[in-house]
Every structure is written in C-alpha cells, then in structure tokens.
Amino acid sequence: MDSTHPTHLSLTVIYHSLKDPNSPNASQCRVDLASASVKVMDHTLRKWHHYAKGDHKKWSITRLIRCLDYMLTYGIKPSQHREAILTLDSFQSCLKWILHRLPEQDKDAVQLHSQVKFLSNLLEATDREPIVKLFRDxxxxxYLLSLACSDNSTSAIRFYCIRGLSAIRQFTENLLVLHAPExxxxxLNRLISAEETExxxxxxxxxxxxxIPKNNDYYYADKDDSWRELVYLWITLGDRYxxxxxxxxxxxxxxxASLVYSLTNIIYKCASASSQAxxxxxxxxxxxxxxxxxxFLSQRWCHQRIFIEPDSSTMLPQEERTMLKxxxxxxxIVNVLPQRQWYTIIVKNTVNLLTCFFMAFLCQGVLAERDVFLQWLDYQLCIEVDERGSAVDLETLDKHQRLLVFLLDIYIQYIQLFPNEGRRNLAPSLSGIITWCLKSFLLLLQSHDRLEESPLLPRLKKLVVFYLHNDKAIEVLAxxxxxxxxYIWLPTIDLAREGLVMIAGLTEEELSEINVKESTTLYKADRAFVSLExxxxxxxxxxxxxVECNVLDLITFITAGLQWAPSLLTxxxxxxxxxxxxxGRSAxxxxxxxxxxxxxxxxxxxxNTAVLYRQQERDTAGPYSNMEGCYKLIKGCLLVITSFQYDEPSMRQWLSSNDDEVSAVSLILPIVFPWMERPHIRIADMQDIYSYLRTDEDLMALASYLLEHASSHPLCVRQVIxxxxxxxxxxxxxxxxxxxxxxSQGIQDEKPDIMMEINDNNDDNDELKEPEEAKPVPGESSSSEKPLLMSHYALSIQGTSLRILEPRxxxxxxxxxxxxxxxxxxxIQRPRLRGDHYKSICSHLYKHRMEDFQKLYRFAQTEDDSALKLHEMTAVAIGYAAIGASSAVEWNASLGLTGDDDNTNNDLxxxxxxxxxxxxxxxxxxxxDQENTSRLDTVITPLRRNAAAQVLEILALEFTSLWSAQTVVAKDQGSFVFQSMNFIEEDMVMFVTDDGQKVIGNRALLRSVSPIFSALLSKDYVESEMSLIPLHDVTFHSLQGLIEIIHRMNAGEVDIxxxxxxxxxVVAMLKISDRFGCMVVKGICENWVATKVKEMELKVEEERKQCLEGLLGLYRECRDPIERDGGITSNTWPFSTVLKESLxxxxxxxxxxxxxKEFIKMVQGKNMDELESFCNGIAILLRKAE
Structure with a gap:
C-alpha cells in the first residue's frame, strides 16, 4: 500500500489484518481505514465491487464479504466521513450485490454467515434512508426474517438476522406485513424450548x-392461536423466572428477567389496543x-426497595419494570372485568395487593419481619405503627411518590367495581386498613409540609369520600x-353544597329538564348526602x-320555595x-x-309542599318514580321532627303557627289520615284504610308515632281537637x-318504641366514577314487616287518642x-261499626279518669249555673267512661240510673x-251565639243537644243485640190468624163522623173483628137500626182506613x-183499632212498625229520617199521659210494646x-210531662239489670 498518496486501500492487507488482528500491519491497517478519505474509500469499494462481479479465483465471495465487513467496522463506522461514504454509489453497488446474493440457494453456511453479519453490522451503523430503502426494495x-425463523439456520446466522432486524425501527411496517409477530x-417458543435464552x-x-398498539388488534387479539401461544409462553416464562x-x-x-419483561411489555401493548386481548x-x-x-414481584420489590437499603438490593431493573407493566x-383490564362472572374475586385480590403496597410503605420497620405478602393485611400492624410513630422520611416519600400516585389511580378504579350490596359491607379489617392508610398518608404529607402541593392529595380525598360509605372506615377516620x-370530612360536605347551590341557580326551564343521574354535580351531591347521613x-x-366542618350550614342553601323537579325529590x-x-345525635x-x-x-x-304534591300525583295517577321521591321526602321531614320529640322548646316551635307558616300538626294529620284530603271521604271505612295502608303504611306509621309523642303537648292537643x-x-x-x-289485645299501657330505621336499601350505589344511566328500584317494606307496621300504626293511633282524651x-x-x-x-257513623272495640278506649277512661271526671262534675255543680258548660260537658265525658264499666252496678251508678225515683224533673x-x-x-x-251555623257543634243548643244525643246513642249500643231480639219477639207476638167469612153484601151499615162525612162497612164483618162494633151493631143499641150511625171523636180518614183494612183482610190480601x-x-190506625178493640188491625200496624225498626240500618239517610219522624210521632201520640215513663213498662197500657220499640x-x-222536625216540635212545645216521660223512658231502657 502506497502510504504517501494512497488512492485506495489494499484488499489483501485488509484481509491479512482480519486474519491476524494482533499484528503490527493489522494495527496500521485499522488506522489507515479510519483516516481514509471519501475518495480513497470510493476507489477501494469500486475495486471490491470489481472483484465481486468478476470470477476472481483468488477472492472468494466469503473473503470479499469479510473484507467489506472489516472495512465497515474499522473504516466506515469510526470515520468522520461515514455518512458520505455510505451514500457513495460504490457502497450502494456493493450492498446491492450482497442483497442480491441472499436468495441464492448454492451459498454455503460460512458465506451466508458472512453476509448476514455484514448486513447486521451495517444496519446497526446507520438508519439512513438510502440504505433502508435498498433493504426494502x-x-x-x-430474507433476514426468513433466515431468522428458519429451522435450518445456524444459531450464529439467526443471531445476526435478529440483530439486524432489531437495529432499524423503520422496518416495523414491513415486518408486520410479513406477519413477523406470529x-x-x-x-421464540422454539428457542425457549431449546433453552437458547440469549x-x-x-x-x-x-x-x-x-x-405497535394501533396494530395489535389485528395482528394479535384476532388471531387466537398466535395470541394464546404468546400468552401461555408468557405465563410459562413467568413460572420459570x-x-x-x-x-x-x-x-x-x-x-x-429480561425475557419476562419483554413479553410482559408485548402483552401489555396488545391488551391496550384490543378488548378481546x-x-x-x-x-x-x-x-x-x-x-x-x-x-411475587410486588413482595420482592417491597423487600428490596423499601425494607432494605437500595444499594444492597439484588432486584434487577427489569424486574421492577415488569412489575410496573x-x-x-x-x-x-378494569373496563372488561364486569363482563366476567368471577370478577369480584379479581377485584378483591387486586384491592388486597394494592393495600399491601400501602402497608409496606407506611409500616416499613414493622413489616420487614413478615415474609408472606398478604399477611400484611392485619389491622394490628396499624395500631403498632401508630404507637411507634411513622418511620417514613421525606426522601423516601419523594422517591416513591410517583408510584404511590399510580397505585392510588389503580385502587380508585378497582374499588368502584365492588358490587353495590358489598360496598358498605366490605370486610371491616380491609376497610379499616385502607382508611388507616389514607389517614396515615394525609398525616405524613402534613408532617413534611407537602399536603397542598402533593399529587397524592386529590386521590386521597377521592378515596376518603368513597370510604365514608363504610362503617369501619368512618370509625377509623373519626x-x-x-x-x-x-381533608377528610369537608370534601363530602362540599359535594353536597355544590349540588344545593346548583339547584338554587336553576331556572324553571332547566328544572323541567334536569335529571340527578345525568348531572355529575347533582349525582355527587346525592351520594354525598348518603355518606353524611x-x-x-x-x-x-x-x-x-x-359539625365542626359546618355541615349545618347546608341549611342555608335550601331555597324558600321548593324546586319541584321530580328527580330532585330524592x-x-x-x-x-x-x-x-x-x-338525633345530641342536644x-x-x-x-x-x-x-x-x-x-x-x-x-x-x-307542606311534598304532601300537596303527593296528593296531586295521586289524583292524577302520576309516575311512580315521582311518588317514590315524594314519599322519601315526606318520610325524611317526619324524621327531622321526630328527632326533636323530647325537646320541649323545640316541640313548641314545631307546633306553633303564624301567618307565614303552619303548625306541624296540620302537616302530620294528612299523612296519618291521607283519605282526609279526599273530598268524598270524611271518616274512612275499612276499605279506604287498607287501601292507603297498602301504599303508605310506613309513612302512616311514622307520622302516627310522631303525632302520639306530640300529643303530650297541650298545643298539639288543642290543634287536633x-x-x-x-x-x-x-x-x-x-x-x-x-x-x-x-x-295488640285490648289496651296496652306500655308499647314498644316504633321509631323506624333511617335506611334505603337502593341508596348505596356509592361510586367514584362518572354516573351512568341509573335504574332505581323503589324501596318497599317487605311482606314480613307489613303486619308489624300496621300494629305500630294502630298502637300509635290508640296512644294519641288516650293522650288527647285523658291529658295528664x-x-x-x-x-x-x-x-x-x-x-x-x-x-255512630253509617254503616254501623261491627263489634264493640270502642269499649277499649272507654274502659281506659273509666279505669284512669272516671274518678277525676266525677270530682270535676261535682265541682262544677253550682247553684247559679256559672260553670254550666263544664258541668254538662263533664257529664258527657262520664257517659263515655261509663261504657267501660265492668259491671251493671258500676254502669248504673256512674250514670245515676240507680232507681225509678232518681230522675225526676227536680233531680235532673x-x-x-x-x-x-x-x-x-x-x-x-x-x-x-248564632255565628257559623254551618256546623252542628258551633251553636250552643245544637252542640249541647248533639253531644248528649251522641253519648246516649252510644250507650244504647250496649243493648243492641238484646233489643234486636226483643223486636223480633214483639213482632211474633203481634202476629194473628184472620179467618175470612162470607157475608151478604147487601147487609151494609153507614157511619157518619163529626164532620158529616160518611163511611160504609159490612155489618157482619165489622161485628166479627171488633167487640165494639159487635155491641154497637147489635139489637141492644138503638143506633143499630139507624141509617146513619154517628161516631164521635173519630176522624173520617181513620175510620175509613180501619174499615178498608178490615175489608181487604177479608178479601185475602197479604200486604195490607x-x-x-x-x-x-199508621198511628191513626193504631189508636182507632185500639178504641174499637180491633186487635187484628192493631197487630198489623204493630208488625209494620216492627218491620220498619228491623230494617232501619239498611235504609238510606233520608228514609231513616222519615222513619225516625214517624217513630217519635208515634211515641208522642200513643204514650200514656199518666205514667212517668210514658207507659213503656205498663202491663195495662195497650201501646206499651210499640212505644217501647219506638223509643x-x-x-x-x-x-x-x-x-x-218532630223532635224540634216536641222540645219547642215545652210539655214538661212529655219531655219528662221521654227522658224517663230512655233512662229505663238504659238501666242495666243488677
């Protein structure tokens, strides 16, 4: 390699360097690669590509790929020109050549290993779009995915394929299209089975x-086999871990631990997007x-992160992340839990788990000795921590505050899933522990001066509001x-206040559309009132x-006029x-x-408004839900008044009335007797009473209980009267x-307290979440409570009666x-009451008040009649009390009916x-005094007369059965057998009355039925031969009627x-038949009267009044003017029987x-003999045989 001005790098040197990486030449080679310019690298890559395209025997494909990978590792990656080199056409050409070689089937494993290793290193080195695009295109x-998932791939090849695919996140969409998850x-399942953990x-x-969550629903949850395989693999790995x-x-x-975390995260992502998952x-x-x-992880976390120093913890970060996932x-999963029948078990276990977290945090020093996680749910630990004092410092609080916030959020969601019937009845130990935790958190934040700024506070307050529906929780928080x-009591009071303020600000239009269940504010206020109660x-x-938190101030938010939206009644x-x-709590x-x-x-x-509204709803057959809300409101108002029943000043205030408000008595009476508000009912019959008891029984029982206690106050007594x-x-x-x-059997001097429980079974839907559509079920008394409530009602009515009739x-x-x-x-109401149950009240009066009545009667008996009203009205009271006398002697003595001579006019x-x-x-x-004559008892004489008449009439009820039997006997004795006879029609006789009117009758027939006519028409009397026989002191109509009846009887007529x-x-017939001794006609008249008497109770008022007019007229016409009793007891007076029945x-x-009219005429006539005989006759009838 020319070191002065190299135009390219030697592939041979590169190859020797990778074969002997520790040689001096290898070190120099790596330096040259790292410092090579873009131009040098371009020439080198072109040379590489030239060798790759040609069939150069010296340079095999595997050797070339290894050299290129070496260049990438030591030249391109560390180079400051990396991005420029990677975008060179020469590098792109090399990459294309390698990618084209991937699908070839004649490659060996070593060559394939070199290829995937280079591609993996490349993908880790850059995520430039040109490179990524080449991979996609x-x-x-x-190919990498196929190699990775192939059973024939070696472990090394799979390793580099997976590493390469993991390096570029832009491949996600491509992988999903290729069904990579499945x-x-x-x-993964195969690798785990083969224990290839890494x-x-x-x-x-x-x-x-x-x-990716947005894709999970398609790629996981809806593909049951792959999803289930992944889930079961997850839980299997969890067991292994x-x-x-x-x-x-x-x-x-x-x-x-790493494997479990990754799978847990996958499961979480899938479940986040898919409800099916x-x-x-x-x-x-x-x-x-x-x-x-x-x-398991929670217990491990508590021991490793809380109970010991964090530096000595052996818990891996992956484990903590797995726990959080x-x-x-x-x-x-909280939103799908209610769809499972067994969800309550899951809820309970989760609540217990979260509570253990809170206990672990708050009871650090105490809980460290307990290994079993769920054994931490022990209220004794709370007591022990309270005795020792909190060991949580500010650093620990700040460190775990975010986790605590998260745990509280979960807890809030789960605690709402407890069934309605189980919320208030949560296990006392659990509810006590969690409320202790809430209280301890508040105290902890307060001690570190973090209460107002902590994100824990709103969550703690929300849970406190919820748990104030539980008895044990209230005890702990108290x-x-x-x-x-x-922070404990005021949030609930504020919720109630907000609801009342909202109601006060509603317009009429808004009121007509409002619904408590649909309004979050009103719904929370409703739940708040349940908690506060x-x-x-x-x-x-x-x-x-x-009270210290000013709960009584809620009264000021109740508007003067009730906002009448039906849904607001509850x-x-x-x-x-x-x-x-x-x-009811304290004086x-x-x-x-x-x-x-x-x-x-x-x-x-x-x-007042609720009673009127309920009556309107009843009249118009309004919705039952409206009636139910009104019913609850009435019951609540009654309970408020009842709570003051033993407070004398308060009861006086309740019973007072003025121009602005009415007395409580006038409000209670329509509830005790709901039929009184019906225009067609004055005094209810049994059908009406039972009809109202079926719907208002507990209201009537509670109101009667209140009325009974209020009747101990003179003001109430006066108002009821x-x-x-x-x-x-x-x-x-x-x-x-x-x-x-x-x-109840008879009068009970002592009866049980019937104060009713303040409880609605359907009111405990205590939720923290936003309200959903409610389906209220009206609360009704169970069938087992019905007889008991009816008994309470009757006993309270009886107690009220006695307190009014015999005040202390x-x-x-x-x-x-x-x-x-x-x-x-x-x-005396019609129809008549059956039986004599009213005597129980009279017996009580006789037993407890007769002596007082008699003393007062004697006290008011003055010479100048200055206390006449008291004297006479006391006599009325004694008359009613006498009905309860246990013997005839007491009866007669109480009334003064001890002898015949005791009731003279002078002794009245x-x-x-x-x-x-x-x-x-x-x-x-x-x-x-003639004012207000519309009522019978507002004028002096009618009041006196009606009072006396009523007590005498009720005294007469004592003899009803006896007199009824005597009436039947009298009728039977008046029966007769009339033998018809044949007579000569021409043998007629004519009578003339004093007024000159003539009456014709058959001589023989008249003689056969009357001894007087028999003598008068015999030959012994001169008149018998006269053509007109004069009859003096006989009216034409009575004589004509008598003769007509005799003729009709002879003709065989039945209904004479x-x-x-x-x-x-009839009275005239009685008198004239007696005068002429015509007993047959007299018997017919007496039977007619007896029939009228017997049918009296079946007659309507007008018919009954006509009969009474006739009976009193009969008495006045037929009484014996000599006898003091009018002849009703005489054995010689011919009208004694009919007189007695009439009287x-x-x-x-x-x-x-x-x-x-007949009675008024008799009284106004002032015939002392007649009036005296009338009174004496009644006295004889009412005297009991001793």
Missing part, C-alpha cells in the same frame, strides 16, 4: 419493538398466573386529629367532626334525612338547629284496625272543647243522666200496609232524631 427484510412468536431475549425484544429466583439460579436469572387476560387460568407473578395490565379534618348515624365523634329527601340524623346539635338556623320553617315548607276530622278518624282507626293486629295536666281541655263527642262520632241536674237529659231536651234561655204507607195513618229505635238513632 431488494426484500432484504423478508412467526417470531413461534420462533437469542430468546433478542427475539422477544424484536417482538416488543414491532408491537420465579423458580430461578426461589432456587437462586443466578446463571439464568438475568436473562429470564383484555378479556383473554381475565380468564381464571391465565389471570391467576400473571397475577401470581405480580404478587403488570400493574398497568391490571389497570387496563380518630384522626382535627388538623386534617378539612351514615357518618352522623354510626359514629358520634365523626358526627362532631361534621335529593331533598337525602338532605332532610341528614338533618334528622344530626338532630347540642338540636339547640344549634333550633336557635341558629331556619331549619324548622324550611322543613315545614318542604313537608280543633281539626274537624282528626278525632273521628282517630277513633275509627283505633276501633277498626287495632283488633286486627295480632300484637289539664283534663278540662278535652271536656270543654267537646273532644269526646268529636272522637266517638265515628262510632244531680245525676249524670239527668244532666244529659237537660242538654237533650231543654234549651238555654240566654242563647245568642205497603212500605210507603204514611206514618201518621228504643229513637234512642239508637238519637243524633239523627234530634235533627227531625
């Missing part, structure tokens, strides 16, 4: 390099394997110091923390339930709510429903306000019954008196009788 990539995966690592890296670590096979350790990774057999590898896989309260309920200290219900729980909170907030007025407003329909409905429900409840402090209130009359009004005011009679038949002389026969005519019926319907 001349199918160099395809071919390389198959090659080449397997190279292949895995190449495979990793060409795995773990075996190497466990058995300390250091020779294979590093290569196995992610689904495959969740199959139990596969997931168990790779998750086991993750657990596995964690990434854990994160990306023990945290006040310094971090704003649970916090306040399960832990007293946590409740205090909420949100409002959440708010009021929270207030109820807070108020301190109740005082603050009462004195420092507008809670009372706002709850009243919410309840003043309500037109409250007392009658209290009575109706008590006497109708209570006997049907198996839990001032018994005059119900007496003077006529409460007993209003209450027992339901007893001395005994209870006499006072009742005064109220019934005597008007007060100084009556002048039809149902519409006038009562006045019984009048007494049984006395309230209606008092409103008849």
């Amino acid at each position: 001349l199918e160099g990539v395809e 071919r390389l995966a198959s090659l 080449q397997a690592v190279m292949v895995s890296r190449l495979l990793d390099q060409i795995t 773990r075996d190497c670590v466990v058995h300390k096979r250091d020779a294979l350790f590093k290569s196995q 992610r689904m495959e990774l969740t199959e139990p057999a596969i997931q168990h394997k790779w998750f086991g590898l993750l657990v 596995l964690l990434n896989i854990t994160l990306i 023990s945290s110091p006040k310094t971090i309260s704003q 649970l916090i306040a309920k399960v832990n007293a200290r946590a409740c205090e923390r909420l 949100l409002y219900a959440r708010f009021v339930r929270l207030m109820a729980t807070l108020a 301190f909170i109740r005082v603050r709510l009462r004195d420092e907030s507008a809670l009372f007025s706002k709850i009243k407003g919410l309840l 003043e309500h037109e329909l409250a007392l009658p409905n209290l009575c109706k429900v008590t006497i109708d429903l209570l006997p049907r409840c198996s839990e 402090n001032n018994i005059r209130v119900p007496i003077l306000s006529n409460a007993y009359t209003l209450y027992f009004q339901a007893v 005011s001395r005994h209870v019954f006499g006072a009742l009679c005064q109220m019934l038949v005597y008007n007060l002389e100084y009556e002048h 008196l039809d149902v519409n026969y006038p009562w006045t005519s 019984k019926t009048v007494t049984q319907y006395l309230t209606e009788t008092c409103q008849t």
